[in-house]
Amino acid sequence: MEAFLTSLSNANFQWVLVGSLLLGFASGVIGSFVLLKKQSLISDAMAHAALPGVCIMFLIFEVKNVPILLIGAAITSLLATQAIQFIINKSRIKTDAAIGVIISVFFGFGIVLLTYIQQNSSGSQAGLDSFIFGQAASLVKSDVQLISGGAFLLVVITVLLFKEFKLTLFDPQFAKGIGLPVSFLNGLMLFLVVAIVVIGIQMVGVILIAALLITPPLAARYWTENLGIMAILAGIFGAISGVSGAVISTTVVGLPTGPVIVLSASLIFFISLLFGTKNGFLQRRVRGV
Amino acid sequence: MQAINVTNLTVSYDRNPVLENVSFTIPNGSITGIIGPNGAGKSTLIKSILRLIPSNSGEVEVYGKPYGQQKQLIGYVPQRSEVDWDFPTNALDVVLMGRYRHIGMFKRAGKAEVAWAKECLKKVGMQDYAQRQISQLSGGQQQRVFLARALAQDAMVYFMDEPFSGVDAATERAIIELMKKWKQEGKTVIVVHHDLQTAEDYFDHILLLNKQTIDFGETKKVFTLENLEKAYGGKIAFLQRTPSTAKEPTAHGSLSYQPE
Structure with a gap:
């Protein structure tokens, strides 16, 4: 507790709190779309595929310049989704297997590069390994500003285009029929997912960032039948998870942030699964379904 | 006035033709069954x-x-x-x-x-279900919600894809009434339909289709034994008891096309 209070007066820690709150909120909101688009697994592949991008950029530029590393992450992330689409379209392989292949290839390649970096050059000091599980404590002010600003911008985009996203998700044919730019909106949704993954990996890590996209909306679905409320609720659940993860991992030395965030989100999920008012486990038992 | 004019529409999936050179013209204020x-x-x-979906060639005029x-x-x-x-x-x-x-x-x-x-929900008899979660509606009620959405569009030409499939009698009546009302208002309705029994009753015009246009025109002219055999191949076994005699229930039953 004392450790917590000491860190609370620390300016850097306050920034981390703001960042984790906004990141959690944005990923909950965007995750709601991902869930309804039935692309939860693809978002996991995109997250894992960010690792080789980070490593390649570090090898090329030999500095730990976060924006540059994140550009690399975005490129390999997008490459992974394109590869998955290509495999599904051009072969007999089904979606689940295609995702499985791409996750392992990209992540495996990322680990190889990471190991190489750490055994050579000045890489051992670069702290690139924090990209795997996330480390809120290692974030500096500029990192957190990037996360906060990015997350805020993504939420603004979803608020502005909420109605259009909703129709595109529910009934893309009809959306196209009334003249909505459905391909553009789908592309934009993909961009939102890549963006949230990319800005989130420093804090949550490539392995678990997808859980922050998937779990809060799943929990929110147990409380509402309205997409708008679901997105806001998922955002709140994500924000709670983000903040508690950042706080616990910063005060308890040595705990990585990502896993703690995901455990908090999972706790919220299980509570919702049990007590949720829309098809929660207890409610179903009471109604005898 | 022609509502819809389709000229030489050709569509293929993976180089397999699905539609070849389909052309037809639908007059304003009519109900057409495909x-x-x-x-x-x-x-x-x-x-x-x-x-x-993209087409290889062809033109559509409205x-x-x-x-x-x-x-x-x-x-x-x-x-x-x-x-x-479940959305x-x-x-x-x-x-x-x-x-x-x-x-x-x-x-x-x-x-x-x-x-x-x-107001649109009311017109299809669904005013009491406005706040109802869509997964808790019956199939017919879901179809009526879709109809109300089409009504809300306030269009001139309506395309409906199999609106009668899997709906209850009340919904079927609601759909027919709506189609008639649209027609009275000078609107044009085009319906994809697979039930041969009811086709004669519902539509002014019929487009008989099997990758190509088999025939198109007024229902009486198009809905003949010869044309149906052409469209369905040998798949209709009891066609001798033909469409126009098919007012008695037994003949009706035998006419419905069974997909293999």
């Missing part, structure tokens, strides 16, 4: 007219102008099975989707739009 066996390309036809300029005149009722009814939304919200073009990008539905949507 009829043909499974895999004849009925849904493909309306989806390619609506530009939901009231004499290219489709692209006339999109706002088109209303669409997709197949009910094509959307996820977190209610009936009124779905109907409001029919107003999105009128509302415009970035904006939210105002009071007038909501009132309009409620």
